[in-house]
Amino acid sequence: MLDIIQDKPQAAPREPEAPPRTGEPDLSRKGVILTYPMFRFWNKEAVDLGVKPQRLNIYVHMPYCIQRCAYCYFKTTTLKDNRLQEIDRYAASVCKELETGSQRFHLRERPVETVYFGGGTPTLLSEENIDKLFATLRENFTLDHPQITFEGEPVTLTERKAAVLQRNQVNRISLGIQSFKEEIVFQTGRRDTEEQTMKAIELAKATGAEVNVDLLSGLAGETPETWAYSVRRAIEAGVHNITLYKLELYANTPYYTSEKHNEIELPTDEEELVLIEYAHAELAKHGYRPVNAFTFTKGGAHDQLNTRSRWQGNDSYAVGVSAFGSLGTWNYQNTNDISAYVEAVERGELAAFRAYNSNTFDLAVRDAVMGIKLVRLDHLWFREKHGLDLLTVCEDELRRLVDERFVTVDDQEIALTARGLIFPDYVARRIEGAMKQFSGTGFGSRARVRF
Ligand SMILES: C[S@@+](CC[C@H](N)C(=O)[O-])C[C@H]1O[C@@H](n2cnc3c(N)ncnc32)[C@H](O)[C@@H]1O
Ligand code: SF4
Structure with a gap:
């Protein structure tokens, strides 16, 4: 390997050399290969590794939301038709999937490092359903002081809901804010006012949890001024994490259709680049350090551990409609259809509709x-x-x-x-x-x- 670390003057090109022949074995019928690697590389310290339970992450998908935001590509559905019974049935299915998965995949002994409730809007779950989900987790898994994240939309985080999260030891609350400018937010079909958003942040902080806010760059109507305002308000809110997502335009979103019909104007790629460069510079100036490509944390502490652990290749058992996870070499995703999901789980079957088995x-x-x-x-x-x-x-x-x-x-x-x-x-x-x-x-x- 050439020295890539220091800048060195380029050496003159050399004649290609014949490949080294050192290490080539002598012609012989002696020396059977019993195992690879050879026994001489084996050691006592490695004995424990074989029986040590491997760390685990858990992801729970909750697909319900107050509204379908115009830009959102996640598997979500709205609460329009008073679907409380449907949600109860869905939550019961998630509990059943957790229970059966723990047995089927022998997960019970594995130390769970992180639990992530994503959505959708998990904060919409009723108090009873939240308690049931946590009871199921505790009964079927080994929770090893995990980082437990709950995603939510600001308007759904009431005092009562915050208390339920606190009681269940949720120690990270992630609020989708997108923008602090109401004229931008309202254009997406959301109704969070800046005041409600700030109140939700304070409520979340008061539980003792670490708080993350998501901002979305590239929304319709965004200008350098409106964006600078949102970045400033996020920093002023004194949250532990600020996550910056770039709007991805998906064909299944109203944004996509509106853009095609010239009903909305989205920032161009060049304009969006200016926005994100500005945000990175401001966050650096105020002591927010990146812990992954999207999340910046105050002073570099308060890492988003679910992403870290999964992206370092640790297993993630994912439950719920459309949830995707990986166990060892097996990657899978559950069906995108809520009814099909619930029915499969109730029958005791896997809800996965596609999978990929990784090679080494x-x-x-x-x-x-x-x-x-x-x-x-x-x-x-x-x-x-x-x-x-x-x-x-x-x-x-x-x-x-x-x-x-x-x-x-x-x-x-x-x-x-x-x-x-x-x-x-x-x-x-x-x-x-x-x-x-x-x-x-x-x-x-x-x-x-x-x-
Ligand atoms: C699944 S949502 C959950 C948060 C919560 N439901 C809310 O929006 O208030 C998590 C984040 O995904 C991001 N997101 C949604 N649609 C996106 C898109 N089309 N492109 C990039 N990020 C998106 C938003 O920033 C959102 O806060
Ligand atoms: S952004 Fe959040 S609230 Fe809006 S549809 Fe997506 S998951 Fe639901």
Whole structure:
């Protein structure tokens, strides 16, 4: 491997050398290979690893919302037709899926590090349903002082709801704010006023939980001024985390249709870039440090542990309609249809409608691609885990990424620069491409070798 860490003058090109022949075995019928790796690499310390229960994350999807926001692409449905019974049945199915999954996949002993209630709007769940879900979790899993996150829309976080969350040891509350400017928020079909939003943040803080607020860049009507206002209000709110999402325009959203019919005007990519660069600079100025490609935390503390753990390749048991998770090499997603979901679970069947079984190389690529989105990817940890030296495997591409100021590389880490943080998925895709090319499975690899 060439030295990629320091800038050194380019050496003159050398003649290609014949591949080294050292290490080639002598021709012999002696020395049977009994096992790989050889016994001489085995040690006493590793004995415990085989019986140590592997850490686990749990994701629970709650698809109900007050309204369907014009931009939202998540699997959600509104409360329009007084669906309380339907929600009760759905919550009972989630409890059943947790219970059966714990047995089916032998999860009971595994230390649960994080539980994430996402949506939709989990804060819409009734007090009884929230209590039931937590009782089910406690009965069927080993909760190892987990970080427990509850997502919610500000208007749904009442004092009473906040108390229920506190009672159930929810220690992270994530509020979808999108914008503090009412004229922007109202255009999306939401009705959260700035006052209600601020009140919800205070209520969430008063429970003792860490508080995250989501802002969405690229909403209709957004200008540098309105965006600066939202960023400023989020910082003034003194929350632990600020998460910045870029609006993704999906064909299943009213935003998409309105844009096609010229009924709304969305910021162009160039305009959105200005917004996000501004937000990153402001957050840095006020001591918010990125812990992943989207979330900035006060002083770098208060990490979003569910994302961290999953993106480092730990298992996530996901339940609920449309939820996706992974257990070992098996990745799966539950059906998107609420009735089909409930009926499958009630019959005691898996609710998954699609899955993918990763091979060992997929797992390595996953850890590199998702790992770099955690801002710093420890390549020594990666080598220990996968037996691959990323600096060798991706040498040329990493050099280009360094030259283009997307990443820095040192003895321990590949890290996103400020510029890389603006384009995390792009950087991740380039690393993916380099790994696949190296392995002979990617686009641009040589034609299949034949003998
Ligand atoms: C699933 S929502 C849950 C939060 C809660 N229901 C709310 O909106 O108040 C989580 C976040 O996803 C983000 N989101 C929704 N639609 C999006 C889109 N089309 N592109 C990017 N992010 C989106 C929003 O920022 C939202 O706060
Ligand atoms: S943004 Fe939140 S409240 Fe709006 S539809 Fe999506 S999940 Fe529901």
